[in-house]
Amino acid sequence: xxxxxxxxxxxxxxxxxxxxxxxxxxxxxxxxxxxxxxxxxxxxxxxxxxxxxxxxxxxxxxxxxxxxxxxxxxxxxxxxxxxxxxxxxxxxxxxxxxxxxxxxxxxxxxxxxxxxxxxxxxxxxxxxxxxxxxxxxxxxxxxxxxxxxxxxxxxxxxxxxxxxxxxxxxx
Numbered sequence: 338x339x340x341x342x343x344x345x346x347x348x349x350x351x352x353x354x355x356x357x358x359x360x361x362x363x364x365x366x367x368x369x370x371x372x373x374x375x376x377x378x379x380x381x382x383x384x385x386x387x388x389x390x391x392x393x394x395x396x397x398x399x400x401x402x403x404x405x406x407x408x409x410x411x412x413x414x415x416x417x418x419x420x421x422x423x424x425x426x427x428x429x430x431x432x433x434x435x436x437x438x439x440x441x442x443x444x445x446x447x448x449x450x451x452x453x454x455x456x457x458x459x460x461x462x463x464x465x466x467x468x469x470x471x472x473x474x475x476x477x478x479x480x481x482x483x484x485x486x487x488x489x490x491x492x493x494x495x496x497x498x499x500x501x502x503x504x505x506x507x508x
Contacts, residue, residue, distance in 0.1 A: 380477035382434035383427060383491060383504070386444075387471050391424055393444035394452045395436055396462060402469050405462050406441070411453045421449045425488055428495040431474075433488060440508045444471055478504035 394414065397407035414436070415421055424432035445452070445465040457465065478500075482490050494503050 380479055380505075381487060381491070382438055382475065382477060383431045383495075384424075384434060384438050384475040384508075385429075385431050385473045387468065387473055390444040390467070390471055391426075391432065392448045392450075393467065394447050394449060395438060395442045395444055396466070397439065397441045398443055398466075398469070400441070402441075402443075405459070408459060408462055409436070409452075411456045414449045414453055421453075423449065427488060428492040431491070431495055433491060438472070438475065440472070440475060442472060443467070443469055472508060474506065475508040476500055476504040476506055 394409065396405060396409070398404065399406050413422075422435045424434055424436070424438075427433055443466050445462065446467045447457070447465060478491065478494065480487065480490055480503075494500060500506070
């Protein structure tokens with residue numbers, strides 16, 4: 338009886354191995370996907386404008402720059418601690434984005450404070466645009482560093498003329 342039990346157990350173990358091997362998915366598991374995704378950091382956006390728009394509200398226009406396609410809710414302009422999401426100044430006039438700047442971004446003739454206190458009717462926002470092409474350059478930089486060291490790292494990259502080697506120009 339004992340020998341028969343061993344044979345059945347061995348058979349079942351072999352069957353389990355075969356079934357597991359034969360049915361193994363080639364798709365990555367959630368854990369494997371998580372490791373793959375965590376290996377590439379999200380891009381950090383830095384940009385340079387034609388004039389000082391640091392305190393003006395960014396909005397986004399359509400490709401033909403005739404229609405407004407995105408504008409912030411007043412609460413989107415502030416962090417949870419109540420401070421405004423102004424860009425951080427970097428070397429050579431570059432700014433570290435903290436709001437969502439892209440190639441279609443323009444700025445209103447309103448400060449963050451004014452917009453937060455009394456947001457205008459969305460139908461009037463087009464008339465409040467200060468410049469329809471205010472951005473000179475936008476770069477996506479992929480850096481594997483913690484947030485407190487990011488400005489120092491970006492300033493090093495900018496000062497040493499490494500933007501084209503360490504970042505991807507999107508405008």
